[in-house]
Amino acid sequence: MEKSTSRQSRKKVVAVVGGGLVGALNACFFAKRGFDVELFESREDIRRAKIVKGRSINLALSHRGRQALKHVGLEEKIVAKGIPMHARMIHSLNGKQSPIPYGRKGQYILSVDRANLNKELLTAAETYPNTKMNFDHKLQDWNAETGLMTFARLDGSKEQVKADLIVGCDGAFSAVRKQFLRRSRFDYSQTYIPHGYMELTMLPINGEFAMKPNYLHIWPRNTFMMIALPNLDKTFTCTLFMPFEDFEKITTGDEVIEFFQKYFPDTIPLIGADTLQRDYFRLPAQAMVSVKCNPYHIGDACVLMGDAAHAVVPFYGQGMNAGFEDCIVFDEIMDQFNEDFSAVLPEYTRVRVPDDHAIADLAMYNYIEMRAHVNSKWFLFRKYVDNILYFFMPKTIIPLYTMVTFTRTRYHEAVKRWHWQNKVINRGLLLSAVGAVLGGSYLLIKNPPDINKLIISAEKMWDRLVALRTL
Numbered sequence: 001m002e003k004s005t006s007r008q009s010r011k012k013v014v015a016v017v018g019g020g021l022v023g024a025l026n027a028c029f030f031a032k033r034g035f036d037v038e039l040f041e042s043r044e045d046i047r048r049a050k051i052v053k054g055r056s057i058n059l060a061l062s063h064r065g066r067q068a069l070k071h072v073g074l075e076e077k078i079v080a081k082g083i084p085m086h087a088r089m090i091h092s093l094n095g096k097q098s099p100i101p102y103g104r105k106g107q108y109i110l111s112v113d114r115a116n117l118n119k120e121l122l123t124a125a126e127t128y129p130n131t132k133m134n135f136d137h138k139l140q141d142w143n144a145e146t147g148l149m150t151f152a153r154l155d156g157s158k159e160q161v162k163a164d165l166i167v168g169c170d171g172a173f174s175a176v177r178k179q180f181l182r183r184s185r186f187d188y189s190q191t192y193i194p195h196g197y198m199e200l201t202m203l204p205i206n207g208e209f210a211m212k213p214n215y216l217h218i219w220p221r222n223t224f225m226m227i228a229l230p231n232l233d234k235t236f237t238c239t240l241f242m243p244f245e246d247f248e249k250i251t252t253g254d255e256v257i258e259f260f261q262k263y264f265p266d267t268i269p270l271i272g273a274d275t276l277q278r279d280y281f282r283l284p285a286q287a288m289v290s291v292k293c294n295p296y297h298i299g300d301a302c303v304l305m306g307d308a309a310h311a312v313v314p315f316y317g318q319g320m321n322a323g324f325e326d327c328i329v330f331d332e333i334m335d336q337f338n339e340d341f342s343a344v345l346p347e348y349t350r351v352r353v354p355d356d357h358a359i360a361d362l363a364m365y366n367y368i369e370m371r372a373h374v375n376s377k378w379f380l381f382r383k384y385v386d387n388i389l390y391f392f393m394p395k396t397i398i399p400l401y402t403m404v405t406f407t408r409t410r411y412h413e414a415v416k417r418w419h420w421q422n423k424v425i426n427r428g429l430l431l432s433a434v435g436a437v438l439g440g441s442y443l444l445i446k447n448p449p450d451i452n453k454l455i456i457s458a459e460k461m462w463d464r465l466v467a468l469r470t471l
């Protein structure tokens with residue numbers, strides 16, 4: 001059956017492929033502009049599903065994502081059901097917990113429920129009379145020349161649909177993107193990192209959160225880490241990120257406990273030994289992939305957004321936020337070019353590719369920061385210096401995390417600025433150190449100290465330096 005949804009006499013028809021987070025939000029953006037929107041989702045309607053399949057139970061929502069939700073009137077509703085996380089809470093091996101604030105007082109990221117967010121977005125999209133939802137429609141193939149899409153239904157039937165614009169929001173393994181790969185001058189790279197992830201649940205204890213709720217808890221163990229984000233039902237979702245080969249070394253329940261005893265001893269009484277032994281083997285560790293491509297569009301017929309355009313590893317908590325920001329950027333360009341797709345699509349590629357590529361790189365970097373750098377005294381010292389400079393010169397020195405998480409500074413500009421700031425601050429610190437040494441030497445020459453005391457102080461200093469280097 002072919003259903004032609006393109007009509008000359010009225011607003012153009014936009015087919016949004018994928019009813020995940022970005023697809024559902026995008027449907028709202030296009031519907032708000034008055035387009036006839038058809039959303040196609042391969043899965044059943046999650047609002048009616050008994051089991052909601054999908055990645056990660058919860059997500060960190062920050063400024064960019066919130067701004068996009070605000071555009072469609074959903075910010076307050078989603079924020080009301082989010083749990084603020086003001087700081088990283090670092091769990092040392094000995095059980096000591098130390099917070100590292102994300103930003104200034106009052107700045108936080110929000111832990112939100114993925115399924116609830118997706119349901120709210122679908123419901124919001126459906127409230128527009130010019131939107132039609134098509135669940136159980138899996139895009140199989142489409143033709144870049146004719147714009148004809150073929151969908152497979154659950155009952156095995158096929159449906160063909162034509163639209164004026166196809167918006168590919170069908171996630172990291174996008175079927176829309178497959179057609180791009182057949183075209184000349186399409187750059188594409190895909191990298192699976194050698195680490196996987198596994199989610200474990202920490203239940204409430206005596207009806208209360210098992211740990212302090214307003215933090216993103218991290219157990220940084222240099223080559224791997226576990227994190228935990230709070231949920232509204234007072235559980236925590238713990239995610240263990242580790243090389244696949246290390247996951248595979250653990251094959252029995254006893255080995256699970258031995259591993260947790262060695263690296264995360266404080267979590268055993270909180271998760272429970274039996275639960276740990278059971279849940280560790282419930283699902284195999286999941287892979288993480290980073291996808292970069294360019295361009296994001298084909299002519300005036302098709303555009304990729306969200307993970308379909310840029311799947312990033314999850315470590316900055318920015319994948320969805322960046323996908324949501326894609327929708328705002330596209331919307332802004334639609335205003336600029338009077339909704340002329342032939343001008344809007346190339347401009348969207350031009351503006352957005354450098355930013356999405358930058359957040360993909362930052363996401364890779366943040367894994368190292370989270371699992372290793374937070375253990376280093378130098379990193380903590382630098383963070384402290386950055387914060388002081390930010391306090392006194394808020395327009396000149398802005399911490400990277402602040403730019404990425406609490407502003408809409410373009411990602412690639414944030415990276416550029418970060419490199420520049422690092423250069424300036426490190427040089428400043430070096431100059432201060434040289435100044436201190438020279439000043440000290442001058443004083444020493446003027447008032448020579450007791451040589452024995454000096455040797456003892458030098459030895460102590462050396463021990464501290466060695467300790468710092470081994471962290």
Ligand SMILES: Cc1cc2nc3c(=O)[nH]c(=O)nc-3n(C[C@H](O)[C@H](O)[C@H](O)COP(=O)(O)OP(=O)(O)OC[C@H]3O[C@@H](n4cnc5c(N)ncnc54)[C@H](O)[C@@H]3O)c2cc1C
Nearest residue numbers: 018020021022042060139170171306307317318319320321
């Ligand atoms: C472990 C983990 C933790 C994460 N944590 C965060 C976080 O804290 N903060 C954050 O911002 N991001 C996070 N992310 C990233 C975030 O999950 C993604 O960026 C986000 O889901 C992308 O949304 P999307 O709509 O582009 O893709 P998806 O959410 O994948 O939605 C794609 C939709 O398309 C449908 N689909 C797929 N193929 C077809 C087809 N052929 N035809 C029709 N429909 C199709 C799928 O069923 C799905 O519903 C995390 C990711 C992972 C893996």
Ligand SMILES: NC(=O)C1=CN([C@@H]2O[C@H](COP(=O)(O)OP(=O)(O)OC[C@H]3O[C@@H](n4cnc5c(N)ncnc54)[C@H](OP(=O)(O)O)[C@@H]3O)[C@@H](O)[C@H]2O)C=CC1
Nearest residue numbers: 053054055170171172173287288289290307311312313314
């Ligand atoms: N950046 C990252 O590392 C990752 C990000 N994500 C994001 O989270 C989203 C939601 O995840 P979730 O709903 O669990 O997605 P799933 O893992 O359930 O995959 C969704 C669909 O994508 C197809 N698919 C899955 N894995 C692969 C693969 N390795 N190669 C080709 N196709 C594949 C499958 O289609 P079929 O049924 O045809 O096989 C599957 O039904 C993803 O769509 C993605 O956007 C997900 C995983 C990793």
Ligand SMILES: Nc1ccccc1C(=O)C[C@H](N)C(=O)O
Nearest residue numbers: 059060088216314315316317366
């Ligand atoms: N949501 C996540 C999922 C997986 C890994 C990290 C996150 C984060 O949000 C990290 C946070 N932005 C941080 O830098 O501490």
